Amino acid sequence: MKFVKQVAAIAWKDILSELRTKEMLSSMLIFCLLVIVIFNIAFDPGSSYLEELVPGILWVAFTFAGTLGLNRSMISEQENGCLQGLLLCPIDSSAIYVGKLVGNILFILLAEVIILPLVAVLYNVTLLPVLVKLLVVIGLSTLGFSAVGTLLSAMAVNTRTREILLPILLFPVEVPVIIAAVKSTARILQGEPWSEFALWLKLLISFDVIFLVLCFLTFEYVIGE
Amino acid sequence: MAAPLIQVAGLIKNYGYIKALRGIDLELAPGDFLSLFGPNGAGKSTLIRLLSTQAKPTSGRVEIAGYNLAEDTLELRHQIGVISHASYLYNSLTALENIKLYASLYGVEKPERQARKLIEQVGLADRMHHLVRTFSRGMQQRLSIARALIHQPRIIFLDEPYTGLDQHAAHLLSELLNQLNDGERTIILITHNLNRGLALANQVAILVQGRLIYHQPRTDVNEAEFEQLYFQHVSQAGQAGSGLINQLA
Structure with a gap:
């Protein structure tokens, strides 16, 4: 119960800060919008191959925007040495990790949900019949992405090249999530049933479980001296 | 004499080849206020x-309020x-x-009530609902005192708290630190300002190149002599440092 309260306090602090500054959300949304609009200009809206490109475009936007958001979220802990302040508290470091993770997932998901209807309009994709399936894939992928990203952003934030270092560290680890997300999204947009992308879903769930546990256990060492 | 609240024995800290602390021994009782001086680095x-x-630590033993640093970190x-x-x-x-x-996060009961009380104590009651980004450096430092005291700690560490403060803010901070010095809390203050450090402390110490080379009760210390002694050690440390640089070069 104590752990949950500590996690809630840290997550709530992030939510409150973000609601005031909108730094994380605005940077993610602007980036997503740019990617979607530029690809829309590049490809002819009526072309037959566009349907095959939408999953890729969607996840390019989501992953890069997510990286921006993760960076932003950890930078706020650097200002005034706030992360040190949290580390001085008599709480387990994993509470800081879970608290940050909850905030990150919430805002990355929010940006993704806002962007989805725009993708539907700009790329002429019917999302409503497949929305549940799509949200499941987005949810699982975002969880895996944020689990690793929260840990690595804490590692990268103390370096001068954090904006470059985070994607370099993050993307090789996230390859299974990105592949599974793109492949599942493609199947979903083609209107295929759950069974056709169940394997990818299993991969996403396995990745989420393994990396959540791993990151939870290693955060203390990453964030230490 | 009361049992020590802080006990440090043979404390060593190395960062790779750099020896940051080379065996610190220190004992402070409840109510002690130690001002620790020393050159940069x-x-x-x-x-x-x-x-x-x-x-x-790389090695050594630290006990604070009966808790071992290595084993009872959260307590x-x-x-x-x-x-x-x-x-x-x-x-x-x-x-x-x-x-x-x-x-x-410190598990304080009735957190809002305690927070309000402390913010009032540090003289920021009228700014309670203002964002910290609108605060001056001095106001932030006063609020930072409220943050550090919210769980009523028995020991307070002050690491160059005067940095970036103007004269008025530094004076206000000294007044607050004087209030903290209630005879029950143990305080360690790190500062480069000899006058402020000497005015607040009942013990003074000088740390040079990772060694505690001087530690005396404040009453035994003559201000002018201490100042001379401090600058002598600092300049020696500087010469040793430049000698080392010359050797490396």
Whole structure:
């Protein structure tokens, strides 16, 4: 119960800060919008191959925007040495990790949900019949992405090249999530049933479980001296 | 004499080849106020980082309020408060939200009530609902004192708290530190300002190149002699440092 309260306090602090500054959300949304609009200009809206490109475009936007958001979220802990302040508290470091993770997932998901209807309009994709399936894939992928990203952003934030270092560290680890997300999204947009992308879903769930546990256990060492 | 609240024995800290602390022995009783002086790079902040559980020692033994630094880290953190040149405050939260956050994390009962009380005590009652980013450096430092005291620690570490403060803000901070010096709390202050450090302390020490080369009760110290002694050690440390650089070059 104590752990949950500590996690809630840290997550709530992030939510409150973000609601005031909108730094994380605005940077993610602007980036997503740019990617979607530029690809829309590049490809002819009526072309037959566009349907095959939408999953890729969607996840390019989501992953890069997510990286921006993760960076932003950890930078706020650097200002005034706030992360040190949290580390001085008599709480387990994993509470800081879970608290940050909850905030990150919430805002990355929010940006993704806002962007989805725009993708539907700009790329002429019917999302409503497949929305549940799509949200499941987005949810699982975002969880895996944020689990690793929260840990690595804490590692990268103390370096001068954090904006470059985070994607370099993050993307090789996230390859299974990105592949599974793109492949599942493609199947979903083609209107295929759950069974056709169940394997990818299993991969996403396995990745989420393994990396959540791993990151939870290693955060203390990453964030230490 | 009361049992020591801080006991440090043979404390060593190495960062790779760099020997930041070379065997510190220190004992402080409840109510002691130690002002620790030393040139830049002497290891003062490293000592505070170790004592406040922000870093792990290479070797040596530290006991604070009966808790072992290596084994009872979380319990020990309940006993200490740290005030540094960094405020540890979130710019986009209000003063009250900041202190309430730390109160919750320290498990303080009735966090909002305690937070309000402390903010009033540091003279920021009228700015309670203002965002920290609108605060001056001095106001942030006063709020940072409220943050460090929210869980009523028995030991307070002050790591160059005067950094960046103007004369008026520094004077206000000294007054607050005087109030903290209530004879029950043990305080270690790191500062480069000899006058302020000597005015507040009942013990003074000099740390040079990771060694505690001087530690005396304040009453035994003559201000002018201490100043001379301090500059002598600092210049020796400087010469030793430049000698080393010359050798390396």
